Amino acid sequence: MKKKILIVDDDKFMRELLNEKLSSCGYEVASVSESFLALNSIKETKPDLILLDILLPGLSGLETLNVLRADDESLRIPVILISRLDEPELIRTAKRLGADDYLVKPFSAETLINKINNIPGFGN
DSSP, X not given: OOOEEEEXXXXXXXXXXXXXXXXXXXXXXXXXXXXXXXXXXHHHHOOSEEEEESSOSSSOHHXXXXXXXXXXXXXXXXXXXXXXXXXXXXXXXXXXXXXXXXXXXXXXXXXXXXXXXXXXXXXX
């Protein structure tokens, strides 16, 4: 069975790019543009991994991560935060809140796949 990945990013081009790359790697991919849509989608589709942008309309990625980690249903879903912000304090905060990894934009497809493969249950 294909692993399901949910992309949460308000940048349409980024969503399409990630969707194309991850689909070509054999993942089942869904994407949404904001945190409230993500929270609904997570309850419905139960993804195996979430790629979550930090700067989002509505709840930020960090606030969304907080909600996910407080809910028993989403507590164990791995989350990789993605952001243009390469700030050590922000990265530490993300990890403290329960992010499994942090990826700074722009990044290569190879870097993304390596990060995903480092998540338990995703590696080959």
